[in-house]
Amino acid sequence: MTNLLWRFRGLALRGLCTSSAAAAVEESKKSKAAVNLFSAINQALHIALESDPRTYVFGEDVSFGGVFRCTTGLADRFGKHRVFNTPLCEQGLVGFGIGLAAMGNRAIVEIQFADYIYPAFDQIVNEAAKFRYRSGSQFNCGGLTIRAPYGAVGHGGHYHSQSPEAFFCHVPGLKVVIPRSPREAKGLLLACIRDPNPTVFFEPKWLYRLAVEEVPEHDYVLPLSQAEVIRQGTDITLIAWGAQLAVMEQACVEAEKDGISCELIDLKTLIPWDKETVEASVRKTGKLLVSHEAPITGGFGAEICASIAESCFLRLEAPVARVCGLDTPFPLVYEPFYMPTKNKILDTIKATVNY
Amino acid sequence: MQYREPGVLLWRGFTLQEFTNQLFGNKYDYGKGRQMPIHYGSNKLNYVTISSTIATQIPHAVGAAYSLKMDKKNACAVTYFGDGGTSEGDFHAAMNFAAVMEAPVIFICRNNGWAISTPTSEQFRSDGIAVRGPAYGMRSIRVDGNDALAIYSTVHAAREMAINERRPILIETLTYRVGHHSTSDDSTKYRPADEIEHWRKARDPVTRFRKWVKKNGWWNDEDESALRNDVRKKVLNAIQVAEKVEKPPLAELFTDVYDHPSSNLGEQERLLRETVKRHPKDYPIDVPV
Numbered sequence: 044m045t046n047l048l049w050r051f052r053g054l055a056l057r058g059l060c061t062s063s064a065a066a067a068v069e070e071s072k073k074s075k076a077a078v079n080l081f082s083a084i085n086q087a088l089h090i091a092l093e094s095d096p097r098t099y100v101f102g103e104d105v106s107f108g109g110v111f112r113c114t115t116g117l118a119d120r121f122g123k124h125r126v127f128n129t130p131l132c133e134q135g136l137v138g139f140g141i142g143l144a145a146m147g148n149r150a151i152v153e154i155q156f157a158d159y160i161y162p163a164f165d166q167i168v169n170e171a172a173k174f175r176y177r178s179g180s181q182f183n184c185g186g187l188t189i190r191a192p193y194g195a196v197g198h199g200g201h202y203h204s205q206s207p208e209a210f211f212c213h214v215p216g217l218k219v220v221i222p223r224s225p226r227e228a229k230g231l232l233l234a235c236i237r238d239p240n241p242t243v244f245f246e247p248k249w250l251y252r253l254a255v256e257e258v259p260e261h262d263y264v265l266p267l268s269q270a271e272v273i274r275q276g277t278d279i280t281l282i283a284w285g286a287q288l289a290v291m292e293q294a295c296v297e298a299e300k301d302g303i304s305c306e307l308i309d310l311k312t313l314i315p316w317d318k319e320t321v322e323a324s325v326r327k328t329g330k331l332l333v334s335h336e337a338p339i340t341g342g343f344g345a346e347i348c349a350s351i352a353e354s355c356f357l358r359l360e361a362p363v364a365r366v367c368g369l370d371t372p373f374p375l376v377y378e379p380f381y382m383p384t385k386n387k388i389l390d391t392i393k394a395t396v397n398y
Numbered sequence: 399m400q401y402r403e404p405g406v407l408l409w410r411g412f413t414l415q416e417f418t419n420q421l422f423g424n425k426y427d428y429g430k431g432r433q434m435p436i437h438y439g440s441n442k443l444n445y446v447t448i449s450s451t452i453a454t455q456i457p458h459a460v461g462a463a464y465s466l467k468m469d470k471k472n473a474c475a476v477t478y479f480g481d482g483g484t485s486e487g488d489f490h491a492a493m494n495f496a497a498v499m500e501a502p503v504i505f506i507c508r509n510n511g512w513a514i515s516t517p518t519s520e521q522f523r524s525d526g527i528a529v530r531g532p533a534y535g536m537r538s539i540r541v542d543g544n545d546a547l548a549i550y551s552t553v554h555a556a557r558e559m560a561i562n563e564r565r566p567i568l569i570e571t572l573t574y575r576v577g578h579h580s581t582s583d584d585s586t587k588y589r590p591a592d593e594i595e596h597w598r599k600a601r602d603p604v605t606r607f608r609k610w611v612k613k614n615g616w617w618n619d620e621d622e623s624a625l626r627n628d629v630r631k632k633v634l635n636a637i638q639v640a641e642k643v644e645k646p647p648l649a650e651l652f653t654d655v656y657d658h659p660s661s662n663l664g665e666q667e668r669l670l671r672e673t674v675k676r677h678p679k680d681y682p683i684d685v686p687v
Binding site: 124136137166169176178215216218268314316 | 456498663
């Protein structure tokens with residue numbers, strides 16, 4: 044818990060939820076309540092099951108509510124045939140989900156931790172991702188959504204902390220989505236569930252309870268493959284997704300004290316990613332920093348940096364920068380050393396701006 | 399679906415022309431020329447497109463069967479795999495899921511003794527595949543895979559059980575792979591030629607079935623020769639037609655990755671087309687650009 048407080052101290056995740064003034068007025072007319080991220084996920088699952096009778100939610104321990112409580116109340120309300128536990132076998136439950144989705148259902152699979160998604164890797168990469176392409180669109184499993192809690196949590200060690208998103212970003216046919224806050228989580232998860240392509244939805248488990256914001260109670264979706272500028276700035280573009288945005292936000296606040304104006308972008312969908320929004324920002328600021336918890340080598344930050352170096356080379360005023368996890372397994376007691384922390388980011392912001 | 403079951407597809411009504419269109423990957427191939435030969439698929443005939451990966455289709459069949467059960471359809475799912483495939487994790491996963499979920503699915507294992515060059519003695523130490531059914535809490539039937547009538551009655555009974563009782567069932571068909579694994583394989587390198595000949599001559603299921611229909615007076619040598627000539631003609635004709643048909647257009651390289659092409663694919667297609675214009679000789683002439 045010390046780590047957790049250290050990481051998010053004084054943050055209250057302010058600024059992570061932004062919307063235009065008009066949308067804000069419109070929103071204020073509707074019912075909304077302050078909820079945390081796992082409750083927002085839970086709301087999305089309720090709505091998904093309620094709005095389409097051919098929707099199923101299943102995975103290890105989901106019946107009683109799941110180890111993170113995301114599926115609380117679903118089995119009671121929608122029955123044990125639509126919300127159920129499966130045997131402890133990730134390749135089985137993703138494979139089962141593909142078959143269910145191929146029959147025109149929406150199959151929402153919960154992988155208990157992203158660290159345990161690897162037994163299902165073949166099913167996701169060779170089956171789900173290629174199902175439409177290899178059949179010439181005679182068949183698809185677009186109704187498949189794979190949810191998995193990812194990332195650091197302060198005490199997770201090797202097998203409860205990993206951020207495996209880059210593996211899946213290398214797979215044409217998949218969409219990979221990571222929300223930063225409760226409101227985003229609800230809208231993006233519903234978008235994934237209804238998107239006619241297989242999606243992998245990584246939930247920042249550190250924020251399950253910690254992130255609280257007002258979430259509209261009604262059914263809404265947020266667009267996929269659309270990044271969002273969540274903080275306007277002129278000196279440097281910062282890119283992140285999921286829980287890392289909260290750390291980036293802290294760095295932005297600190298940098299501002301030194302007179303550096305940071306533009307912070309939430310990528311939200313990693314593939315297919317919104318290159319246009321990132322390019323537009325870098326053309327304005329001339330500098331780019333990408334940050335993620337996953338190890339730096341071969342991380343998705345590498346793809347963003349290479350793409351922007353290609354397309355914005357003449358506008359760049361400093362080398363593109365990455366502040367990421369180390370190239371080690373995720374280490375328990377060394378977590379504070381491993382992590383791309385606020386001050387690591389701040390130092391890199393300064394070095395890049397003063398290059 | 400698995401790549402050794404074109405017979406199922408033929409029986410369901412896939413035409414010789416549809417087969418050859420896939421084999422040549424021409425523009426009428428439903429898979430748009432994207433997969434190797436024999437990776438058939440037909441939405442119309444409920445035959446889910448084949449992938450080369452071993453056993454991955456088995457858990458899909460369980461999910462599909464669960465859907466049929468939930469939709470109260472008078473139907474079951476059926477999936478095929480070989481003896482080698484039963485060593486894969488997906489086989490075990492699927493068997494366990496089917497039993498626990500009570501999914502109406504028929505698992506048909508074609509135990510032909512060989513997974514490419516690996517004999518079953520190096521694949522497992524269980525008494526074949528049938529014994530695994532009870533271990534997972536489902537019934538099994540082992541049948542002589544070279545006896546067409548026995549297979550028919552077995553699958554018929556299994557289907558009744560799967561649908562009426564909404565439960566899975568495992569069928570093990572004992573047979574032998576007299577052919578090579580694929581056109582790139584020479585199986586005499588790892589098994590004696592006389593063993594293959596024995597199965598081909600003495601225990602061939604087609605010969606056996608022919609004897610039975612002949613004995614009943616429903617078939618004779620003239621019928622046989624007429625059918626063979628007719629089918630040979632039709633196959634050759636289908637091949638000739640399929641090989642003359644042009645390949646699918648270049649644009650299809652980029653479709654179906656997603657329901658709509660993503661922006662990066664649009665950009666890649668544009669760049670590729672420029673390259674093709676600059677270096678047309680680098681690319682096959684039968685793919686329309």
